[in-house]
Amino acid sequence: MFGLELRDLTKAYGDHLAADHVSLSIPHGEFVCxxxxxxxxxxxxxxxxxxxETPTSGAILLNxxxxxxxxxxxxxxxxxFQSLxxxxxxNVGENxxxxxxxxxxxxxxxKERVAELLELVRLPGLxxxxxxxxxxGQRQRVAIARxxxxxPPVFLLDEPFSALDAKLREEMQNELRALQQRLKITTILVTHDQREAMTMADTIVVMGEGKIQQHGPPVSIYKRPANRFVADFIGASNLLPVQILDGQTVTYGATPLRVGATCGVGGAAATLAIRPEDVVITRTAGGGGNEVAGTLSQVRDMGAYVEFRVACEGLDILGVASPRDWIGASLGDHAHVRLPAESCQVLAR
Amino acid sequence: MSTAEPSLAAASVDQPAKPRWMLAGLLTGPALYILIMAIVPAFLMVQLSLAHREVGGLWSPGFELTQYRQLATPLFARIMGFSLLLALTGAVICVSLAFPAAYFITRMRRRAQVAWLVFLLGSLSLSEVLIVFAFQVLLSTSGTLAGALAAVGLLAPGGALYPNFPAVLTCLVYLLLPYVILFFYPALSQLDPEVEQAATTMGASRLSTFTRVVLPMMRGQILTGVLLVVIFTFGAYLTPLVLGRPPQWTIAIHINNAAMGAGNLPLAAAYAVAVVVFMVALLVLTRLLSRRREAAA
Known part of the structure; x- marks a missing residue:
């Protein structure tokens, strides 16, 4: 294979598995976070x-x-490196x-190459x-140029922007992405900042407890989290405890809800995940089903959008609405939230 | 290091300003101590060096350069030259051994580091007198080392490994090594491991990482370490006296001989003033050279 391949890569420190059978193929020229x-x-x-670090077991293959x-x-x-x-x-050139x-x-x-690289990272003459x-920011650019x-056949970055302020971080993220696309170099960036990963990567690899929890394009990870960990870690999610009724229906409390597809067998406990932006709030029941009645427990007008929470069946369901669609309700008002079937994903509990 | 300056500056900005009277109070004690225990004796020493020598080891106040004229002799130049040679050789050997030793200790696991530090600090509890006489026994005709070398034919039977220059040097290095390792330890343990790892990812071997990255980054500490050993060795007394012949005697022994043997206190004081001036000149020269290097960088 042309690119980088990790096969069952494991690293143990005593009884602790820091990396647990990590397997991944990274095609040449891809940006992976x-x-x-x-x-x-x-x-x-x-x-x-x-x-x-030497792996305890497994293999790394390059091309x-x-x-x-x-x-x-x-x-x-x-x-x-994180510390650069x-x-x-x-001096800069010697580095x-x-x-x-x-x-x-x-x-x-x-001398020529240093000048080229300084041009590339927009620090000519330094x-x-x-x-x-x-x-x-200049140090960051010098570290990248160095x-x-x-x-290199593979370019690695270990949380390089963590020490920068928000504005400079975003600027550097854009520059790095543009640079990577220009050079078409296989790049692997490690970050705990999901926004950074979402905006830069071709592929996101979500890790938890030493394992790859899910990998794929940013949008698919966001829209279709593979498990509760990913749904919870990537973006905001409502994670509701449900029981599976059949292949298309679950119950949240006493309310039956249709979902895109379920997992597990009937009667099994599961988690229903739905993003806040997919939750629709109404004052009265719409009659189309997939609605839960509750009381408005929080409203935050953020200007560009309104964030709300509706207490339903003992849990708060978080939603966001555009100011145009906001129902104008106040705290304590009765409200209904609709959970569209195509946006509901059932995950193992 | 130049990189530390911004963070130090930032730290000083962030800290709340202490009241001036509190700072003055804190500084009064050390300032008085330095004044009484260092400046006053130094002044008395200069005064004594200019005094008139009387018979019977006495002196009377005066202002004459008689003793300083004795410094402009080949004998004094040879004594100072030898003291400097011993100090510089000792410093180079000590730092060459201590720096890698401290580096490897800082790269060990925490428990092993603590064991080494305890061992080094423990070795400092041994008295210099005890160590010097132990060396005398070790290197003497009947000593273990001389006996072993004679047994394998590397030393004539009945021969001794002292008194001579290598014996003096070896003992001084032994005495100073723990101090110098402990001096390098804090700076090396604070060295960011990612700096070395960065060099490795760029193709540097362990040796070239050490020589091209670690050593140059620690240039300031290394220079200070060399100066510490030079200052200490220049004033060494017991080791050259016991393990050396008169040609291997340092200026400290000659100061003692002038004062206690010849009863010429003004001459001893003139020797001492010359040593202080020489040391200050050495420090100033080193500082100027390192500043010039920093400016060039």
């Missing part, structure tokens, strides 16, 4: 790919060649040329600037 909460094993997987036991220095994957790890004793110097590239070619004289200097 490993997304998950702290301690889910995403950084461990990235470090194994880089060669900085079909097994590189599991190849040293990090031999792989020469470009990596941007720039060398403070070297970028570090890998080239190690490979014996002559001074003239090094070769002689000391690292301590750079702003946060990692790309050796034209």
């Amino acid at each position: 490993f997304l998950g909460p702290s301690g889910c094993g995403k950084t461990t997987v990235l470090r194994m790919i880089a060669g900085l 079909g060649k097994d590189i599991t036991h190849q040293a990090a220095s031999g792989r020469q994957f470009g990596m941007v 790890a720039l060398f403070p004793h070297l 970028i040329a570090f890998a080239l110097r190690l490979r014996g590239v002559d001074a003239g070619r090094r 070769q002689t600037r000391a690292i301590s004289q750079l702003s946060g 990692a790309l200097a050796q034209e």
